[in-house]
Amino acid sequence: MIMLKCGTSFGKVFILFVVICTLNACATAPVKQESIIPAKRPVSEIIREDVVYPIDAYDPWEGFNRRIYKFNAKIDKYIFLPVVNVYETITPDFMECGISNFFLNIGEITNLTNSILQLKGESTLKTAERIVINTTVGIGGLFDPSTSMGIYRQDEDFGQTLSHYGLEAGPYLVLPVFGPSSLRDAAGLTVDFALYNAMFSAIVNEFNMDSSDEDLLNAGVAILCSIDTRHRTKFRYYETGSPFEYEWIRSFTFRKERWTYSGSCFL
Amino acid sequence: MNMLFVTDVMTNAGYIIPKNLVLTSYSSLTDYFKVYGRTRFTDYFNDILYPYYHSAQPDMTKKSLSTSMSLKSIEDYLKNAKKIRVVHNKDDIILKTGEIDFFRRVFGDRAKIYPRGGHCGNLAYKDNIAYMIDFFKPEGVR
Numbered sequence: 001m002i003m004l005k006c007g008t009s010f011g012k013v014f015i016l017f018v019v020i021c022t023l024n025a026c027a028t029a030p031v032k033q034e035s036i037i038p039a040k041r042p043v044s045e046i047i048r049e050d051v052v053y054p055i056d057a058y059d060p061w062e063g064f065n066r067r068i069y070k071f072n073a074k075i076d077k078y079i080f081l082p083v084v085n086v087y088e089t090i091t092p093d094f095m096e097c098g099i100s101n102f103f104l105n106i107g108e109i110t111n112l113t114n115s116i117l118q119l120k121g122e123s124t125l126k127t128a129e130r131i132v133i134n135t136t137v138g139i140g141g142l143f144d145p146s147t148s149m150g151i152y153r154q155d156e157d158f159g160q161t162l163s164h165y166g167l168e169a170g171p172y173l174v175l176p177v178f179g180p181s182s183l184r185d186a187a188g189l190t191v192d193f194a195l196y197n198a199m200f201s202a203i204v205n206e207f208n209m210d211s212s213d214e215d216l217l218n219a220g221v222a223i224l225c226s227i228d229t230r231h232r233t234k235f236r237y238y239e240t241g242s243p244f245e246y247e248w249i250r251s252f253t254f255r256k257e258r259w260t261y262s263g264s265c266f267l
Numbered sequence: 268m269n270m271l272f273v274t275d276v277m278t279n280a281g282y283i284i285p286k287n288l289v290l291t292s293y294s295s296l297t298d299y300f301k302v303y304g305r306t307r308f309t310d311y312f313n314d315i316l317y318p319y320y321h322s323a324q325p326d327m328t329k330k331s332l333s334t335s336m337s338l339k340s341i342e343d344y345l346k347n348a349k350k351i352r353v354v355h356n357k358d359d360i361i362l363k364t365g366e367i368d369f370f371r372r373v374f375g376d377r378a379k380i381y382p383r384g385g386h387c388g389n390l391a392y393k394d395n396i397a398y399m400i401d402f403f404k405p406e407g408v409r
Binding site for chain 1: 268269272273281282283284285286287288292293294295296297298299300301302304305306310314
């Protein structure tokens with residue numbers, strides 16, 4: 001109003017400018033830009049720095065991990081689950097079982113190697129028995145008679161081996177597609193993965209195929225193996241019904257509790 | 268805990284999450300988780316639930332809010348509501364004395380009370396699951 005008194009066009013333009021800016025600010029300023037008021041029960045008063053809480057975890061890359069977690073949930077929702085749903089619809093249950101058992105049997109190489117590396121006699125023996133029985137009586141691993149005989153699967157991976165020799169889990173790490181892990185277990189996963197692939201290539205080599213057929217078979221098997229893995233994994237994103245799902249999953253991961261079903265399949 | 272968090276955020280109550288703080292999918296909730304875990308149901312009632320109702324109905328007291336939420340206040344309705352049944356355990360820690368009698372009196376044979384099982388332990392009891400599933404079956408199928 002004071003500016004209006006000059007009566008110059010500059011003054012009018014300036015007022016107009018001020019008015020537009022003000023209106024603009026009114027229109028666009030989000031409500032949430034209001035100043036942040038400390039909570040009535042603030043973290044600083046309730047939580048003590050010197051106490052380790054059960055939900056605490058070493059997660060220095062939390063921002064990154066939370067982004068990957070959400071990314072994985074989307075991939076799962078839009079790619080994996082639709083594919084698995086189609087797979088479960090068109091594949092008879094006994095075939096799904098056979099496929100699961102087959103890949104689980106190849107995966108025993110991971111259990112065997114890591115049982116040996118950790119000098120676990122009982123695990124090594126049981127795993128060796130399982131491989132022999134399931135590959136022969138179980139027709140190439142399609143069936144799992146070992147479990148019916150009371151010889152149960154011994155889950156051992158290279159992450160556990162590293163842990164056995166005293167390597168700490170390190171920071172929490174959510175891997176793209178593979179999901180929650182730790183720096184140590186992620187490193188272990190690459191070793192197990194390489195071993196699994198070597199094992200599979202050795203099997204494929206037995207068939208003396210030409211290389212283009214071999215590539216095609218490898219690709220097909222990799223896809224089927226991924227579908228089967230997701231089919232066996234009962235976990236569904238955001239079905240905990242908890243706003244703290246990220247924290248819960250992180251906690252379970254460090255406690256080595258498995259929510260994946262790694263047992264064999266029976267009908 | 269989940270209920271408390273959602274109420275706190277959605278009403279911008281500023282109870283445990285600072286007022287006006289915008290949370291995204293990428294915000295760390297770990298410290299808040301710890302505080303929610305150390306907040307009792309009575310805190311929720313006194314600090315969130317009661318103030319919320321009180322602001323809309325100034326004559327409401329804590330006592331009247333608590334009474335209006337109790338099953339006793341809808342006893343007459345429950346007595347005749349055939350579509351509602353009760354499954355409970357006698358030794359459930361959330362029960363106060365006399366509450367099992369209330370279920371028996373109001374629901375009659377629509378109340379199934381197990382002698383043991385604690386809080387929700389009957390959900391691991393096969394016969395009970397069969398009983399519950401049977402109840403939810405459509406009339407003709409049962």
